[in-house]
Amino acid sequence: MTSKNKINEDLANERRKCNFNIEEVTYILDGGKEKTLQRKKIEDVALNGGASVDDIPEEYLSARERYENAIRKSCIYTNIVKNEVLEITGIENYGSPVLRRTGDAFFKDISPFMLHLGMFVPSIIGQCTAEQQATWLPRALDMKIIGAYAQTELGHGTFIRGLETTATYDPETEEFVLHSPTITSYKWWAGGLGRTANHCTVVAQLYTQGKCHGTHLFIVQIRDLETHMPLPGVKVGEIGPRMGFNTADNGFLGFNNYRIPRMNMMMKNAQVLKDGTYVKAARHGKLTYGTMVFVRVTLVGEASFNLAKAVTIAVRYSAVRRQSELRPGSIEPQILDYPTQQHKLFICIATAHAFQLTASWLWNTFTAVQAEMKKGNVDTLPELHALSSCLKALSTSDATAYIEQCRFACGGHGYMLSSNLPFLYAFVVATRTYEGDYTVLLLQTARFLVKAWEQAESGKVVTPTVAYLNRHFTTNGKMIWDNSPEGIIRVFQSVAAGKISLCVRSIRNRITSGMDHEDAWLMTTVQLVNAAEAHCRSVILHTYWNEIVRLTKHSSDNVKTVLNQLVMLYLTYWALERTGDLLRYSTISENDIDLLQRQYEELLVKIRPNAVGLVDAFDIRDEILQSTLGSYDGRVYERLMEEVQKNPLNKEPVDPSFHKYLKPLMKSKI
Numbered sequence: 108m109t110s111k112n113k114i115n116e117d118l119a120n121e122r123r124k125c126n127f128n129i130e131e132v133t134y135i136l137d138g139g140k141e142k143t144l145q146r147k148k149i150e151d152v153a154l155n156g157g158a159s160v161d162d163i164p165e166e167y168l169s170a171r172e173r174y175e176n177a178i179r180k181s182c183i184y185t186n187i188v189k190n191e192v193l194e195i196t197g198i199e200n201y202g203s204p205v206l207r208r209t210g211d212a213f214f215k216d217i218s219p220f221m222l223h224l225g226m227f228v229p230s231i232i233g234q235c236t237a238e239q240q241a242t243w244l245p246r247a248l249d250m251k252i253i254g255a256y257a258q259t260e261l262g263h264g265t266f267i268r269g270l271e272t273t274a275t276y277d278p279e280t281e282e283f284v285l286h287s288p289t290i291t292s293y294k295w296w297a298g299g300l301g302r303t304a305n306h307c308t309v310v311a312q313l314y315t316q317g318k319c320h321g322t323h324l325f326i327v328q329i330r331d332l333e334t335h336m337p338l339p340g341v342k343v344g345e346i347g348p349r350m351g352f353n354t355a356d357n358g359f360l361g362f363n364n365y366r367i368p369r370m371n372m373m374m375k376n377a378q379v380l381k382d383g384t385y386v387k388a389a390r391h392g393k394l395t396y397g398t399m400v401f402v403r404v405t406l407v408g409e410a411s412f413n414l415a416k417a418v419t420i421a422v423r424y425s426a427v428r429r430q431s432e433l434r435p436g437s438i439e440p441q442i443l444d445y446p447t448q449q450h451k452l453f454i455c456i457a458t459a460h461a462f463q464l465t466a467s468w469l470w471n472t473f474t475a476v477q478a479e480m481k482k483g484n485v486d487t488l489p490e491l492h493a494l495s496s497c498l499k500a501l502s503t504s505d506a507t508a509y510i511e512q513c514r515f516a517c518g519g520h521g522y523m524l525s526s527n528l529p530f531l532y533a534f535v536v537a538t539r540t541y542e543g544d545y546t547v548l549l550l551q552t553a554r555f556l557v558k559a560w561e562q563a564e565s566g567k568v569v570t571p572t573v574a575y576l577n578r579h580f581t582t583n584g585k586m587i588w589d590n591s592p593e594g595i596i597r598v599f600q601s602v603a604a605g606k607i608s609l610c611v612r613s614i615r616n617r618i619t620s621g622m623d624h625e626d627a628w629l630m631t632t633v634q635l636v637n638a639a640e641a642h643c644r645s646v647i648l649h650t651y652w653n654e655i656v657r658l659t660k661h662s663s664d665n666v667k668t669v670l671n672q673l674v675m676l677y678l679t680y681w682a683l684e685r686t687g688d689l690l691r692y693s694t695i696s697e698n699d700i701d702l703l704q705r706q707y708e709e710l711l712v713k714i715r716p717n718a719v720g721l722v723d724a725f726d727i728r729d730e731i732l733q734s735t736l737g738s739y740d741g742r743v744y745e746r747l748m749e750e751v752q753k754n755p756l757n758k759e760p761v762d763p764s765f766h767k768y769l770k771p772l773m774k775s776k777i
């Protein structure tokens with residue numbers, strides 16, 4: 108073995124200690140052996156050409172160079188996907204998470220094509236009629252047209268009904284006239300819009316026959332396909348540097364009485380006829396929000412994958428890094444041996460598992476609801492909206508906090524961009540805001556919970572994810588504490604029920620004392636967010652536990668054991684985090700809490716020997732991790748040194764600024 112591919116001895120030892128079959132766990136996380144094999148095949152095809160390697164790391168490039176580099180690599184990756192990968196996956200899997208995952212080997216930040224594939228194409232699939240899809244979809248999938256999703260405006264992101272862009276139908280010419288009447292009506296933020304896209308989905312207030320019918324979606328060409336010049340009546344550009352997403356060319360867009368054909372309104376859920384007659388969406392008023400629901404569902408998997416990357420980096424680094432001494436003169440321990448380090452990291456492994464399994468379960472729920480909607484039944488949509496809202500909110504918020512925890516766990520080196528942890532943080536922290544801000548989405552779930560509570564109160568049987576509310580009305584007093592997984596989950600459900608019940612009481616009391624419903628709701632929103640968070644925690648705990656039981660039925664004993672230890676760690680961690688709630692809503696005693704703490708510390712000890720095996724089981728290739736600290740071989744210090752050689756500042760021994768500024772300063776007299 109050359110020193111280049113020699114595995115760090117500490118990491119090699121960790122792998123020798125691992126007592127379970129790593130591949131078996133990978134299969135469970137991927138959703139089955141077949142899926143793992145297909146993913147690996149795709150990664151081999153897409154990555155073995157080495158196209159992802161940058162001569163100069165992108166962080167040293169100017170804004171212009173970075174953008175051009177991102178476009179260059181997007182085109183390389185798209186050609187690989189079009190010419191080689193889609194033969195394996197089938198065109199219907201163009202937007203699959205595997206391609207998204209593989210794409211991370213090409214971009215440290217993000218591809219300018221991401222919104223084309225992540226939202227423009229899904230909006231065509233979800234919001235267009237079959238005839239419109241036949242016109243747009245093949246061209247979009249073939250990248251003959253490149254799109255963005257322009258909904259948010261300078262003045263409004265959350266409150267979609269407040270958007271100001273207008274689309275006024277002109278029956279004379281059978282066209283819509285798009286207009287941006289104010290500065291705040293300018294579209295703002297759309298990824299890919301600033302420099303890359305020639306089309307976009309525009310969300311605008313629809314006016315026809317003198318009446319406003321609320322927001323609708325339109326496909327709009329904004330640039331010439333040959334010259335890429337903005338078309339007359341279109342003002343478009345890039346919004347400027349941001350915390351992350353700097354290669355996504357997020358853009359602004361304004362219209363000056365810009366005309367598009369009638370058939371460019373996405374007409375699956377509502378139509379404007381030639382004469383201007385508006386035909387209302389018969390089934391559900393919020394179907395035009397469908398693309399956002401789809402993306403929220405996919406973001407739970409995104410949170411899991413990015414957290415898996417961060418904790419892979421941090422655990423491998425913690426096995427290689429040695430620091431301090433436990434006793435005078437003794438060998439410095441691996442930092443992974445400190446229980447406090449295990450406390451920082453093992454919860455991240457467990458959370459990545461919890462979110463991955465919840466994401467798959469949510470995806471199945473989403474496809475089931477879609478199937479029902481195809482048959483005309485929209486009854487399950489409110490539950491899906493409530494679920495996707497809170498799961499998006501919590502998974503992105505927890506992933507953000509834990510990625511930062513992984514960075515803390517890597518000390519100073521974690522602060523280097525080459526560790527990839529700062530990029531991961533900047534990327535994931537945005538997911539807490541975009542596609543619906545954390546608080547706003549939890550309040551959406553709270554609306555659903557309050558209604559479900561009222562139904563349960565009146566004796567009606569409620570839908571499965573809130574079925575625990577029915578139990579709330581048949582049991583009196585606090586939930587009996589029981590330290591089994593099922594017992595802990597039941598207690599978390601009681602906490603959620605108790606908090607929802609307090610919200611309902613607060614709202615009713617406020618109304619009784621003279622407030623109107625809106626004010627009573629507003630004054631209760633701090634509690635409502637808290638109740639929705641509690642509900643969502645109980646959903647994640649329940650799903651994680653159920654899925655582990657189901658998926659490990661036929662696993663080997665050691666895999667069963669280690670995955671059980673992780674899920675128990677997760678349940679125990681959250682019980683300890685929420686002791687205040689548990690004391691309030693269950694019969695848990697001080698003694699029970701002491702036992703929980705001991706159980707937690709024992710779990711850290713049990714999981715410790717398998718920690719590296721567990722992150723290896725995420726099976727994230729080095730090209731995708733893009734980290735000096737997290738590579739499979741653990742050559743941390745060598746890689747940090749190699750990276751220094753790429754720093755353009757080190758090209759010359761003396762910087763020109765010395766002669767220009769420093770020397771004159773040093774020579775000047777006081």
Ligand SMILES: CCCCCCCCCC/C=C\CCCCCCCCCC(=O)SCCNC(=O)CCNC(=O)[C@H](O)C(C)(C)COP(=O)(O)OP(=O)(O)OC[C@H]1O[C@@H](n2cnc3c(N)ncnc32)[C@H](O)[C@@H]1OP(=O)(O)O
Nearest residue numbers: 202206207210218224225265267393396492541542543554
């Ligand atoms: C070369 C590279 C190749 C790589 C290949 C890889 C392949 C790529 C694959 C990509 C896959 C994944 C990656 C994805 C990356 C995506 C990146 C995205 C970037 C960000 C994009 C954006 O941010 S777009 C903008 C998003 N904006 C928002 O989310 C706005 C948030 N606001 C809202 O959603 C709403 O306004 C609101 C919910 C807050 C309120 O709406 P409104 O005021 O209209 O409603 P009300 O509050 O009055 O409620 C009325 C009733 O309607 C119900 N409701 C609300 N929303 C919905 C809904 N969506 N569905 C169903 N029902 C809904 C609400 O609950 C009320 O009900 P009742 O209580 O019964 O009255």
Ligand SMILES: Cc1cc2nc3c(=O)[nH]c(=O)nc-3n(C[C@H](O)[C@H](O)[C@H](O)COP(=O)(O)OP(=O)(O)OC[C@H]3O[C@@H](n4cnc5c(N)ncnc54)[C@H](O)[C@@H]3O)c2cc1C
Nearest residue numbers: 256257258259263264265296297298537540541542543546
């Ligand atoms: C990196 C990135 C990429 C993006 N990409 C796109 C894109 O491609 N296309 C697109 O259309 N948009 C995009 N966006 C915009 C994004 O969807 C919005 O920023 C997001 O929905 C939040 O809306 P806002 O900015 O209006 O926040 P605001 O609504 O102004 O929120 C500000 C604060 O007010 C609070 N708040 C707002 N309303 C309420 C309420 N009713 N109750 C209680 N609190 C409230 C929020 O909780 C938040 O703390 C992107 C944003 C980012 C950061």
